[in-house]
Amino acid sequence: xxxxxxxxxxxxxxxDPSAAQAELQVKLQQLVLQASQSGVTIADLITWLTKMExxxx
Numbered sequence: 172x173x174x175x176x177x178x179x180x181x182x183x184x185x186x187d188p189s190a191a192q193a194e195l196q197v198k199l200q201q202l203v204l205q206a207s208q209s210g211v212t213i214a215d216l217i218t219w220l221t222k223m224e225x226x227x228x
Contacts, residue, residue, distance in 0.1 A: 175181045206216055 173181060174184050203213065203216065206212075
């Protein structure tokens with residue numbers, strides 16, 4: 172991650188994988204809740220993720 176300190180510069184922070192994964196999990200929980208409220212099932216989300224994974228290969 173990049174951190175900018177006014178008057179000092181921009182620095183690259185070491186990425187803590189467990190902290191990044193925890194942050195992603197929180198975001199995913201929010202997304203699943205929003206999807207559910209919109210009528211999108213977890214199965215739909217899995218299908219979409221699988222398609223995205225296939226496209227990125």
